[in-house]
Amino acid sequence: MRAIYRVLAYLLALEVVVQAAAIAWALFGLSTWIENGGVLDKAGMESDSLVFDGVAGFMIHGLNGQMIVPVVGLLLFVVSFFARFPGAVAWAGAAFGTVIVQVALGIFSHSVPALGLLHGAVALVLLVVALVAARKASAPVAAPADTSTGAHAAQV
Numbered sequence: 001m002r003a004i005y006r007v008l009a010y011l012l013a014l015e016v017v018v019q020a021a022a023i024a025w026a027l028f029g030l031s032t033w034i035e036n037g038g039v040l041d042k043a044g045m046e047s048d049s050l051v052f053d054g055v056a057g058f059m060i061h062g063l064n065g066q067m068i069v070p071v072v073g074l075l076l077f078v079v080s081f082f083a084r085f086p087g088a089v090a091w092a093g094a095a096f097g098t099v100i101v102q103v104a105l106g107i108f109s110h111s112v113p114a115l116g117l118l119h120g121a122v123a124l125v126l127l128v129v130a131l132v133a134a135r136k137a138s139a140p141v142a143a144p145a146d147t148s149t150g151a152h153a154a155q156v
Contacts, residue, residue: 009134022060029054073099091133
């Protein structure tokens with residue numbers, strides 16, 4: 001289970017990178033499209049006819065952030081109860097809690113744009129928490145103590 005925990009934690013960190021790349025692609029594509037004469041208004045935002053290089057980045061960011069990232073975070077948290085190493089549940093819980101905050105910030109940022117600042121910053125927190133969780137799962141397991149002689153068991 002430690003290996004699954006480690007893979008899920010690294011996958012969660014990778015998802016943060018995918019999220020950053022997708023939204024950067026979308027915004028740079030949109031700004032280039034506008035610089036070349038494209039016009040963005042409410043009607044354009046609500047239509048399916050808006051086409052520019054990077055428009056898929058918005059869809060990837062939204063779908064990934066509201067579905068895939070939360071599922072990976074939840075799986076990591078569930079697996080943490082079976083991973084059996086110090087800090088497994090705490091780090092997975094911190095990651096999953098951060099995912100919940102991140103999703104909420106992403107949703108509410110559409111109404112309160114200043115929350116987008118926190119959304120970006122919390123993404124970095126999630127990246128670090130996921131990487132620490134993965135590294136904790138990679139740490140060597142301490143050999144159990146031999147209680148019959150008082151000496152530590154030999155390590156192989």
